[in-house]
Amino acid sequence: MRMPQRGPDRGRIAIIGLPSLWLTVFFLVPFVIILRMSLSDPASAQPPYRPLLDWSQGWAGIRLFIEGLDLENYATILTDPLYASAFLTSVRIAATGTLLTLLAGYPIALAMARASRRWQPFLIALIFLPFWTSFLIRVYAWIAILEQDGLLNQVLLAAGLVSAPLMLLNTEIAVQIGIVYTYLPFMVLPIYAALEKQDGSLVEAAQDLGSTPARAFWQVTLPLSLPGVLGGCILVFIPVMGEFIIPDLLGGSDMLMVGRLVWTEFFSNRDWPMASTIAVMLLAILALPIVIGQRRAGVGSMKP
Amino acid sequence: MAADSPSASHAIVIRGVSKSFGAVTALEGIDLSIRKGEFFSLLGPSGSGKTTLMRIIAGFEQPDKGSLMIDGEEMAGVPPHLRPVNMMFQSYALFPHLTVAGNIAFGLRQQRLGRPAIEARTAEMLKLVQLEALAGRKPHQLSGGQRQRVALARALARGPKVLLLDEPLGALDKRLRQETQAELKRIQLSTGTTFVVVTHDQEEAMALSDRMAIMMDGKIIQVDAPGTVYDRPANRQVAAFVGDLNQFPARVEAGPDGVLLASAKGIPGKIAIAGSAVPQTEECWLVLRPEHMRLAALADGSADHWMACRVEDRAHLGAQVAYRLCLPDGRIVLAQAPAQAPEASQMAGAAILVGFRAADARVLR
Numbered sequence: 076m077r078m079p080q081r082g083p084d085r086g087r088i089a090i091i092g093l094p095s096l097w098l099t100v101f102f103l104v105p106f107v108i109i110l111r112m113s114l115s116d117p118a119s120a121q122p123p124y125r126p127l128l129d130w131s132q133g134w135a136g137i138r139l140f141i142e143g144l145d146l147e148n149y150a151t152i153l154t155d156p157l158y159a160s161a162f163l164t165s166v167r168i169a170a171t172g173t174l175l176t177l178l179a180g181y182p183i184a185l186a187m188a189r190a191s192r193r194w195q196p197f198l199i200a201l202i203f204l205p206f207w208t209s210f211l212i213r214v215y216a217w218i219a220i221l222e223q224d225g226l227l228n229q230v231l232l233a234a235g236l237v238s239a240p241l242m243l244l245n246t247e248i249a250v251q252i253g254i255v256y257t258y259l260p261f262m263v264l265p266i267y268a269a270l271e272k273q274d275g276s277l278v279e280a281a282q283d284l285g286s287t288p289a290r291a292f293w294q295v296t297l298p299l300s301l302p303g304v305l306g307g308c309i310l311v312f313i314p315v316m317g318e319f320i321i322p323d324l325l326g327g328s329d330m331l332m333v334g335r336l337v338w339t340e341f342f343s344n345r346d347w348p349m350a351s352t353i354a355v356m357l358l359a360i361l362a363l364p365i366v367i368g369q370r371r372a373g374v375g376s377m378k379p
Numbered sequence: 380m381a382a383d384s385p386s387a388s389h390a391i392v393i394r395g396v397s398k399s400f401g402a403v404t405a406l407e408g409i410d411l412s413i414r415k416g417e418f419f420s421l422l423g424p425s426g427s428g429k430t431t432l433m434r435i436i437a438g439f440e441q442p443d444k445g446s447l448m449i450d451g452e453e454m455a456g457v458p459p460h461l462r463p464v465n466m467m468f469q470s471y472a473l474f475p476h477l478t479v480a481g482n483i484a485f486g487l488r489q490q491r492l493g494r495p496a497i498e499a500r501t502a503e504m505l506k507l508v509q510l511e512a513l514a515g516r517k518p519h520q521l522s523g524g525q526r527q528r529v530a531l532a533r534a535l536a537r538g539p540k541v542l543l544l545d546e547p548l549g550a551l552d553k554r555l556r557q558e559t560q561a562e563l564k565r566i567q568l569s570t571g572t573t574f575v576v577v578t579h580d581q582e583e584a585m586a587l588s589d590r591m592a593i594m595m596d597g598k599i600i601q602v603d604a605p606g607t608v609y610d611r612p613a614n615r616q617v618a619a620f621v622g623d624l625n626q627f628p629a630r631v632e633a634g635p636d637g638v639l640l641a642s643a644k645g646i647p648g649k650i651a652i653a654g655s656a657v658p659q660t661e662e663c664w665l666v667l668r669p670e671h672m673r674l675a676a677l678a679d680g681s682a683d684h685w686m687a688c689r690v691e692d693r694a695h696l697g698a699q700v701a702y703r704l705c706l707p708d709g710r711i712v713l714a715q716a717p718a719q720a721p722e723a724s725q726m727a728g729a730a731i732l733v734g735f736r737a738a739d740a741r742v743l744r
Contacts, residue, residue, distance in 0.1 A: 274470060274472060276468050276470055276472040277472050277474060279439055279459070279468070279472070280466070280468055280472035280473075280474070281474075281485070282458070282459045282460045283437060283459050283460070283464075283465055283466045283534075284460075284465065284485050284486035284489060284533065284534075284537065285460045285486050285489030285490060285537065286460055286489050287458075287460055290489065294485075295474060298476050299474075299475065299476055
């Protein structure tokens with residue numbers, strides 16, 4: 076009886092084991108290193124943190140190491156308003172950016188899903204086209220567009236729409252433009268996927284039952300695409316929370332977001348433990364709502 | 380039916396409707412009147428234009444030419460959501476995010492009725508299709524037959540003047556199909572709604588309809604009661620579509636006393652045809668239904684014409700036995716005999732006579 080079961084068992088071990096191994100090597104181990112660093116103190120040495128684990132002293136060394144760890148950095152983050160304000164700024168900008176990306180992305184996804192089958196692969200390719208150029212270069216290009224004597228201001232002035240050039244670069248507007256531009260594909264594709272698999276006769280059924288085309292959208296198309304909307308929002312919100320390049324290049328020096336905070340602590344202040352602490356806090360803030368959300372979704376789908 | 384004035388007694392009046400999709404002509408010069416309270420079928424093979432005609436009635440397609448009146452009102456330019464018709468979709472198109480009750484109430488909510496009125500009407504519909512116990516379920520938790528009933532209740536909830544049903548039984552298995560046929564008929568009678576069914580299944584159309592329109596290649600070939608279509612089909616294609624058929628190439632000539640005489644290939648003698656509109660010179664066919672064929676060991680008075688044949692194959696269908704018979708020229712003839720009849724005991728390979736009465740024969744183009 077045991078022999079026939081070995082094959083499937085091995086398959087199952089491989090299916091669960093390979094991703095687990097991947098996650099262990101590339102997520103869990105680095106995370107443990109970061110977590111351990113966040114509990115350490117900075118030091119003017121190489122590596123720049125203490126305590127270090129001294130294996131040569133055996134158990135005593137391990138005890139000394141554990142006694143050297145503390146939650147001091149977490150206490151600093153929770154008490155110093157600078158960190159709190161950076162986190163709040165990040166949440167605000169990420170939330171606004173996600174909403175703007177959603178507003179820009181949904182109509183695109185809807186138009187793609189309603190386009191003729193023949194055109195859809197081409198339209199998807201268009202959405203991906205910007206990825207052929209380096210992200211950094213594309214953000215730099217926005218500087219040329221948004222700066223005081225940049226392309227946009229020249230067009231606006233020439234068209235007589237403004238009398239003086241607009242201050243766009245180094246404002247939150249520029250950051251939001253950069254976010255919407257950069258993250259649009261991550262919003263469009265999940266929503267498109269949700270809309271594309273919708274049965275077209277559902278909208279016809281809604282209209283047949285007395286819905287105007289607009290009401291049919293609100294009552295049928297939109298609710299059925301919500302999983303795609305949620306997926307797109309997660310794909311945009313999470314990376315924008317830790318975004319460093321866009322606020323750094325387009326947002327000016329006084330825009331303090333979490334990503335820049337980590338960079339400053341790590342490279343300017345050489346405070347690796349504090350940089351790690353901020354990273355752990357960011358992860359906690361992002362992971363909690365997702366865990367809760369998934370639990371809800373799981374319970375919801377099981378309920379009759 | 381001279382008393383019929385289109386607006387008073389007809390739910391749907393279609394005049395000269397044509398529709399093309401690019402180079403493909405889907406409908407050509409359709410004229411059709413469907414009476415109020417009628418159970419009407421649009422029957423035809425796939426590609427005959429029946430679904431396009433239904434979608435024009437529902438308002439999802441616009442005719443290129445011609446006019447459509449529903450309940451006496453011209454429908455040109457009226458969008459689907461303002462038409463007094465509702466449709467039961469072939470896929471049912473139930474809203475997956477709404478419960479059974481939510482689906483049924485959907486159309487009522489668009490009418491902005493008060494909550495009590497919506498709830499009362501929803502409960503009434505649930506009762507009509509006997510789904511009270513499942514009101515809180517989502518569509519994916521229902522069986523195929525239950526989904527079909529939700530779709531029916533949803534389409535009837537607004538009290539449409541005309542209910543359109545697109546292949547209503549197509550997705551059901553055979554047993555459920557028969558139950559549902561009876562159920563549809565009961566609901567149609569109790570609500571008095573005009574039902575228009577689109578189907579390619581002739582048995583379904585025959586069982587359900589008061590009248591039916593046979594569609595082929597974008598045209599309506601015949602509109603009649605099911606029995607009339609079966610017994611007096613307009614042409615050979617219609618005859619073959621609504622049931623099994625034996626066909627013999629034939630010629631018709633005038634006999635004495637104004638009787639028409641047909642001579643058919645493979646049939647000895649001339650067959651006297653009861654009044655037929657087929658011109659004598661034209662190529663035509665003598666057709667016979669399997670149930671009109673007689674089997675006998677010796678020629679007797681039960682048939683006017685007899686042919687020698689060999690039993691190729693037989694199938695016991697319960698009350699009837701179906702035969703495939705082979706004539707000397709290789710032509711296959713289908714015949715049916717009651718299972719209790721002595722001639723029903725013929726075995727494959729047996730030599731036998733097959734005959735028919737001249738009165739049962741039809742000459743068609």
